[in-house]
Amino acid sequence: QSVLTQPPSASGTPGQRVIISCSGSSSNVGINFLYWYHQLPGTAPKLVIYRDNERPSGVPDRFSGSRSGTSGSLAISGLLSEDEGDYYCAAWDDSLGGPVFGGGTKVTVL
Amino acid sequence: EVQLLESGGGLVRPGGSLRLSCATSGFTFGSHAMSWVRQAPGKGLEWVSDISDSGAVSNYADSVKGRFTISRDNSKNTVYLQMTGLRAEDTALYYCAKHMVDFWSGIEYWGQGTPVTVSS
Numbered sequence: 001q002s003v004l005t006q007p008p009s010a011s012g013t014p015g016q017r018v019i020i021s022c023s024g025s026s027s028n029v030g031i032n033f034l035y036w037y038h039q040l041p042g043t044a045p046k047l048v049i050y051r052d053n054e055r056p057s058g059v060p061d062r063f064s065g066s067r068s069g070t071s072g073s074l075a076i077s078g079l080l081s082e083d084e085g086d087y088y089c090a091a092w093d094d095s096l097g098g099p100v101f102g103g104g105t106k107v108t109v110l
Numbered sequence: 111e112v113q114l115l116e117s118g119g120g121l122v123r124p125g126g127s128l129r130l131s132c133a134t135s136g137f138t139f140g141s142h143a144m145s146w147v148r149q150a151p152g153k154g155l156e157w158v159s160d161i162s163d164s165g166a167v168s169n170y171a172d173s174v175k176g177r178f179t180i181s182r183d184n185s186k187n188t189v190y191l192q193m194t195g196l197r198a199e200d201t202a203l204y205y206c207a208k209h210m211v212d213f214w215s216g217i218e219y220w221g222q223g224t225p226v227t228v229s230s
Binding site for chain 2: 002032033035037043044045046047050051056088090092096097098099100101102103104
């Protein structure tokens with residue numbers, strides 16, 4: 001049982017917009033930044049959004065993030081086949097003293 | 111280029127021990143907190159432990175507290191995870207991860223992982 005809650009799956013056709021939600025609590029998402037990671041099968045996670053809505057160098061502006069209250073979301077616009085994979089949200093948890101993760105959302109491009 | 115290279119994983123019997131290492135390069139190691147995060151087969155990510163840039167402060171998930179010890183050698187740009195009292199539920203791919211700066215600044219880079227299998 002993951003501390004942060006994400007939908008298990010999301011899908012869209014090429015060019016569509018997909019939104020993935022992430023729900024937490026007052027000890028994590030409610031007071032700390034959200035981070036988003038993309039993981040392809042057999043590979044390490046890769047950071048795609050940090051501090052709620054910042055994109056690392058090299059991540060296209062098709063990726064955007066937001067946070068409000070104890071929830072946040074990742075939006076992928078102009079969906080491409082290379083966007084398939086698992087997406088995880090994460091936030092520092094003040095009670096735990098470490099980062100907590102969502103259970104992951106599998107994105108499929110139809 | 112940031113590189114994180116884990117080693118030390120393998121097959122171990124329940125109750126056994128392993129020491130994981132993560133050799134790093136491409137950044138100022140002593141200026142960043144580091145974490146170990148694991149992923150059981152077919153499952154999601156689970157934070158295991160983190161350590162401050164100086165090594166003075168460390169934190170552990172409840173599931174490993176008292177059994178695992180994180181440490182770092184800033185002269186060797188390496189972080190370690192000493193695992194004792196291993197259980198079947200510790201079976202996972204263990205990732206070494208670099209934080210952006212301190213603990214709460216988020217994980218920026220991940221290594222490729224080293225597999226740990228606990229089985230008799």
